[in-house]
Amino acid sequence: MLKLLEIKQCQFGAEKPLLNPFDFSLVSGEVVALLGENGVGKSTFMNLCVGNAKLHSGEIFLGKQNQLDLSYRELFRKISLVRSHLQIPERILVKDFVSLGLESRNFERVKSALEKTETLEFLNRPLITLSDGERSRVLLAEALVRNTSLLLLDEPTAFLDVPHSLALFKLLKRIAQEENKGVLISTHQVEHALRYSDRLLVFLKNGNVYSGKKDELLNKGVLSWAEIS
Amino acid sequence: MAFFLKRFCFLAIIFCTLFVLVLSCGETFVSPIVLIQSVFESSEHSVVFWNFRFPLAIAATFGGAGLAVSGLVMQSVFRNPLAGPFVLGVSSGASLGVALVGVAGIALTSLGILPAAMAGAFLTIFIVFACSRFLIGKTGILIIGLMVGYLADAIVSLILFFGEANALRGFITWGMGSFSRLSITNVPYFSVAIIIGMLPACFSLRYLNLAPFGDEFVKDHGISVSFYRWLNLLAASFLAAVVTAFCGPIAFLGLAVPHLAYGIMKTTDHCFLLPATALLGAMIALLASLFPNLPLQALMSIMGVPVILWILLSSKGRYHA
Structure with a gap:
């Protein structure tokens, strides 16, 4: 298992640090769920990983490379971020949207990504006409077509009902x-x-950050804010 | 790909036909064969060809293409389907330059108008972009451009209010726009300027595809937002300024042709949309140039609006406009 993302004593935030310094790593083949209440910094952390947020202290490594040494283009080739709150133009077709993940035209890769997410039937439809569940899978296809080793998803289940949310988790696993x-x-x-992730990363409102196996964090009462013990 | 090739071939054939028609039609009709002969041999038609029809065809081709591409870039960067080449006040600035020349009493000949329009247009670009440096986000640029445009229009109104009848007539004539004003000596400068103005968009296809999704999405895909935004807005403004300076303000083309191109090519991929837009802009300008004695702006709106409406309404339910 390769260490794809490593966070060392990081603090980040728009003006002042949102959380206490923490360490975290993400290895290949695993799914880590980032949990926390609204406003604790989950989206900001996602933006930080792709170089779009301010790092106050600490270091971030993608593989063995320091993130600060990488250009936007190099980051693009290593890490994909799927944003749920994306402004979608009215006219764009699904196939054209998924192609945005490629630097050069390759229709076969577009089809392959849509097949993986079971959205090939929507190839020639405007993205905006899809349901929330269908659209979230197409957004995932656009990230998959890039074929990066790291895949970040910022609240992809925000607008999904229970069955669609479960389906997405299973697909990611x-x-x-x-x-x-x-x-x-x-x-x-x-x-x-809890059901589909291998580990958890939890941000708390008091600034503490916990990461580790589910049972371990549950025993510590880290998820008491969600009334789960 | 075959779909796009067929469409491009179809458009290219119509473009060539219109180009030849503009060269052939005028007060007298000159057949294409005689035209070709007059290019290589001095004849009674050579003077008309080189001094009137060829510059007209070139002005329409490059001017139409330039304005259309400028409009497409503005719509993509600002994520606004109603944006056009003149949202940053370029046309108003050029009009102000021409109005000031009229008030200053310089005769409204091509020599006087062209530098005045150029100066007004480029001064507007300078003011808008200088002020925009202090703002974050493209909405600020848009607002500043609109405000500068309104201010320029207001000053023009005051100048016209106090202006003399002869000067007013000349200004109004200039304001109607025309591709007939380009002289043969200016053809190379005009064409090269338009080509230079379109080059940044040609090298920014990926950015233009990503821009409608927002700045974060563009950055996520490895592209520098600020560099490409400034480059493309400057280039689009430059195109609008050049065409306005040489031909007067020409509305409709920049706003509507991108939508027409989308309706025909059925894609938002700028790799196909950009050349189609340029080609269609040239075609519509050439079509309007077949009637050089009629007001250009009015003619293009009368021709183009029904076409746009037909495309939008016939596409309802197949894709969103």
Whole structure:
């Protein structure tokens, strides 16, 4: 198992640090769920990993490379971020959207990514006409077509009902295992995260950060804010 | 790919036909064969060809293409389907330059108008971009451009209010726009300027595809937002300024042709949309140039609006406009 993402004593935030310094690593083949209440910094952390947020202290490594030494283009080739709150233009077709993940035209890779997410039937449809569940899978396809080793998803279950949320978690689990990717998913669906993730990363409002196996964190009472013990 | 090739071939054939028609039609019709002869041999038609029809065809081709591409870039960068080449006040700035020349009493000949329009247009670009440096985000640029445009229009109104009848007539004539004003000596400068203005968009296809999704999405895909935004907005403004300076303000083309191109090519991929937009812009400008004695702006709106409406309404339910 390769260490794909390593966070060392990081503090981040727009103006002042949101959390206490913490360490975290993500290895290939595993799914880690990022949990926490609204406003603790989950989305900011996701942005930090792709170089779009301010790092106050600490270091971030992608593989063996320091993130600060990488250009936006190099980051693009190593890490994909799926944003749930994406402004979608009215006209774009699914096939054109998924192609955005490629630097040069390759229709076969687009089809392959859509097949993995079971959305090939929507190839020629406008993205905006899809349901929330269908759209979230197409957004995932756009990230998959990039074929990066790291896959980050920022609240992809935000607008999904229970069956669609479960389906997405199962799909991510399968992708992580079959393609040896490291997957970090932030979500408010705590029970689904407990069921389908390998480890948890929890941000608390008091600034503390915990990461580790589910049982370990449950025993510490880290998820008491979600009324789970 | 075959779908796009067929469409491009179809558009290219129509473009060539229109280009030849513009060269052939005028007060007298000159057949294409005689035209070709007059290119290589001095004849009674050579003077008309080189001094009037060829510059007209070139002005329409490059001017139409330039304005259309400028509009497409503005719509993609600002994520606004109603944006056009003149949202940053370029046309208003050029109009102000021309109006000031009229007030200053310089005769409204091509020599006077062209530098005045150029100066007004480029000064507007300078003011808008200088002020925008202090703002974050493209909404600020848009607002500053609109405000500068309104201010320029207001000053023009005051100048016209106090202006003399002869000067007013000249300004109004300039304001109607025309591709007939380009002289043969200016053809190389005009064409090269338009090509230079379109080059940044050609090298920014990926950025233009990503821009409608927002700045974070662009950065996520490894592209520098600020560099490409500034480059493309400057280039689009430059295109609008050049065409306005040489031909006067020409509305409709920049706003509507990108939508027409989308309706025909059925894709948002700028790799296909950009050349289609340029080609269609040239075609519509050439079509309007077949009637050089009619006001250009009015003519293009009358021709183009029904076409746009037909495309939008016939596409309902197949894709969203």
